[in-house]
Amino acid sequence: MLTLASKLKRDDGGKTGRASGASDSTHRISIRDRLLTKEVAELEAHLPSTCKASFPDEDKLHHFQLAVSPDEGYYQSGRFQFEIDVPEAYNMVPPKVRCLTRIWHPNITENGEICLSLLREHSIDGTGWAPTRTLKDVIWGLNSLFTDLLNFDDPLNIDAAEHHLRDKEDFRNKVQDYIKRSAR
Amino acid sequence: MADAEEPEKKRRRIEDVTEKMAVDGGHRDGGCDWDGRWNHVRKFLERPGPFTHPDFEPSTESLQFLLETCKILVIGAGGLGCELLKNLALSGFRLIHVVDMDTIDVSNLNRQFLFRPKDVGRPKAEVAADFINSRIPGCKVVPHYKKIQDFDDSFYRQFHIIVCGLDSIIARRWMNGMLISLLSFEDGVLEPSSIIPLIDGGTEGFKGNARVILPGMTACIDCTLELYPPQINFPMCTIASMPRLPEHCIEYARILQWPKEKPCRDTSLDGDNPEHIQWVFERAQERAAEFNITGVTYRLTQGVVKRIIPAVASTNAVIAAACATEVFKIATSAYIPLNNYLVFNDVDGLYTYTFEAERKENCSACSQVPQDLQFPSSAKLQEVLEYLTENASLQMKSPAITTTLEGKNKTLYLQSVKSIEERTRPNLCKTLKELGLSDGQELAVADITTPQTVLFKLNFTT
Numbered sequence: 001m002l003t004l005a006s007k008l009k010r011d012d013g014g015k016t017g018r019a020s021g022a023s024d025s026t027h028r029i030s031i032r033d034r035l036l037t038k039e040v041a042e043l044e045a046h047l048p049s050t051c052k053a054s055f056p057d058e059d060k061l062h063h064f065q066l067a068v069s070p071d072e073g074y075y076q077s078g079r080f081q082f083e084i085d086v087p088e089a090y091n092m093v094p095p096k097v098r099c100l101t102r103i104w105h106p107n108i109t110e111n112g113e114i115c116l117s118l119l120r121e122h123s124i125d126g127t128g129w130a131p132t133r134t135l136k137d138v139i140w141g142l143n144s145l146f147t148d149l150l151n152f153d154d155p156l157n158i159d160a161a162e163h164h165l166r167d168k169e170d171f172r173n174k175v176q177d178y179i180k181r182s183a184r
Numbered sequence: 185m186a187d188a189e190e191p192e193k194k195r196r197r198i199e200d201v202t203e204k205m206a207v208d209g210g211h212r213d214g215g216c217d218w219d220g221r222w223n224h225v226r227k228f229l230e231r232p233g234p235f236t237h238p239d240f241e242p243s244t245e246s247l248q249f250l251l252e253t254c255k256i257l258v259i260g261a262g263g264l265g266c267e268l269l270k271n272l273a274l275s276g277f278r279l280i281h282v283v284d285m286d287t288i289d290v291s292n293l294n295r296q297f298l299f300r301p302k303d304v305g306r307p308k309a310e311v312a313a314d315f316i317n318s319r320i321p322g323c324k325v326v327p328h329y330k331k332i333q334d335f336d337d338s339f340y341r342q343f344h345i346i347v348c349g350l351d352s353i354i355a356r357r358w359m360n361g362m363l364i365s366l367l368s369f370e371d372g373v374l375e376p377s378s379i380i381p382l383i384d385g386g387t388e389g390f391k392g393n394a395r396v397i398l399p400g401m402t403a404c405i406d407c408t409l410e411l412y413p414p415q416i417n418f419p420m421c422t423i424a425s426m427p428r429l430p431e432h433c434i435e436y437a438r439i440l441q442w443p444k445e446k447p448c449r450d451t452s453l454d455g456d457n458p459e460h461i462q463w464v465f466e467r468a469q470e471r472a473a474e475f476n477i478t479g480v481t482y483r484l485t486q487g488v489v490k491r492i493i494p495a496v497a498s499t500n501a502v503i504a505a506a507c508a509t510e511v512f513k514i515a516t517s518a519y520i521p522l523n524n525y526l527v528f529n530d531v532d533g534l535y536t537y538t539f540e541a542e543r544k545e546n547c548s549a550c551s552q553v554p555q556d557l558q559f560p561s562s563a564k565l566q567e568v569l570e571y572l573t574e575n576a577s578l579q580m581k582s583p584a585i586t587t588t589l590e591g592k593n594k595t596l597y598l599q600s601v602k603s604i605e606e607r608t609r610p611n612l613c614k615t616l617k618e619l620g621l622s623d624g625q626e627l628a629v630a631d632i633t634t635p636q637t638v639l640f641k642l643n644f645t646t
Contacts, residue, residue: 029628034636041598044601
């Protein structure tokens with residue numbers, strides 16, 4: 001174990017270190033930005049065919065939109081817009097996602113709140129967010145909300161789930177109706 | 185049974201007793217060390233012993249260093265911070281700065297002993313500094329009622345050692361990242377004089393930990409991020425339809441029923457109002473009965489509503505003592521420092537364990553020694569791109585290059601997302617200077633050939 005005190009004592013008082021012009025905190029690349037550089041660069045290569053990403057500002061890699069157009073199931077023919085915001089504390093915390101399109105879905109409210117365990121900072125069963133997950137996983141999760149992860153048993157929009165339970169055909173019609181009105 | 189003393193006699197007796205207290209020494213002016221004041225410290229520094237560091241030579245210089253030169257930064261003036269300030273000040277450290285962005289709350293008073301009821305509402309850092317400065321002659325604690333993020337590297341560089349008593353992982357990571365950014369490398373080798381040791385302490389109830397971090401040399405906060413337990417946060421869908429725990433029932437009452445039923449005429453739920461808590465408690469009990477869940481108590485309700493993690497004074501005392509001891513050891517080099525992670529748990533009996541946390545190979549914070557890139561400031565971005573793809577040891581395919589300017593990301597060029605490629609293509613023809621880059625600028629480069637983002641440092645040759 002190194003003893004540093006001798007070195008510490010030597011430069012008591014005027015400690016300057018190697019002061020290079022750009023090494024102050026306004027130029028230091030945050031962990032989030034470092035991760036995003038890699039994850040965004042890899043984004044398009046791993047997008048499912050039903051998804052498209054768009055960046056309104058090329059400098060704001062932490063803010064983008066994802067359009068999901070399911071090609072099977074109840075939500076076929078719809079085009080759903082999600083807004084993804086990656087907070088400063090990423091990847092200790094998950095990205096924040098909202099659904100911008102009005103939808104009739106058991107796991108997405110009509111106001112756009114999404115119930116996806118992957119996006120939870122901590123979920124009891126360990127399927128929540130972890131620093132080992134990436135944007136790729138988030139996109140996959142969102143895409144799956146229309147297929148594998150469509151879950152009527154643990155709903156956020158209870159009315160939609162109960163509707164499906166009562167009358168599947170009517171549920172389908174309402175889904176398609178919402179799509180006609182806002183998801184084209 | 186003695187008679188009650190006359191007030192005058194009692195007052196004089198108390199005066200006598202307090203006047204004779206040796207610890208005050210009767211001196212109120214700074215810098216006046218009465219005879220024997222630092223004998224307890226001298227015992228460690230001016231004579232050899234069986235536990236001293238192999239390279240240790242007894243001398244009076246170490247004490248002088250502590251008293252006159254060693255600058256310590258204490259982050260947090262709460263449970264751990266108060267203990268740390270006391271310990272450091274009584275050990276001879278005089279040049280101490282303390283940073284805390286909080287003000288004093290009445291619930292702090294049971295353990296944050298530098299504060300009194302009259303101080304409620306005042307900034308913790310300022311009250312703590314005042315207390316220590318007037319209680320310990322010669323000690324000069326400088327308070328900062330600020331967030332750690334309000335300071336830049338020039339502030340942090342002035343300290344010899346930094347001790348943290350923080351209450352959030354995010355803050356720890358920020359501090360960790362800041363100290364790593366202060367490291368300087370000569371030809372890829374770390375310069376020891378740029379290392380500022382970070383002693384980090386954390387407590388939660390009856391559990392605590394203390395660790396010694398030498399940025400760039402030993403495991404950093406991010407290297408051991410998985411050791412932190414996940415923070416409890418309950419999913420809305422579970423709360424709404426499938427509760428399993430008493431906490432879910434309480435959250436249901438707090439989040440869903442309160443706003444709907446508005447029992448107190450539109451006021452928002454106040455965790456300090458017993459009536460509000462009682463209301464939530466009763467609703468939660470009803471819901472728990474519905475789902476056959478046990479465990480809803482008034483106390484749990486309070487805890488969940490106020491997001492309370494109960495704090496125990498003794499845990500703070502233990503961990504702060506461990507941290508202050510490490511500061512002392514490192515500042516004086518008299519003893520071998522903790523190597524490097526101590527855990528403490530007195531939930532049931534007493535347990536402590538120390539292990540050497542190892543650096544993570546691909547740690548996102550400390551595994552990167554930025555590689556040097558030499559270019560004239562008049563070089564075009566295109567030339568940098570070509571270097572990254574053509575250089576034999578890099579051989580990148582289509583690197584994405586970003587940087588941080590004025591605290592915000594700037595995407596210089598990103599080929600693999602078509603819409604971004606189109607908008608950043610013009611940058612290729614601009615010079616590095618035109619793009620706003622300066623000497624020492626950090627560039628983040630990601631490519632299919634690299635598992636993680638690689639950092640480079642621009643060195644302007646002209």
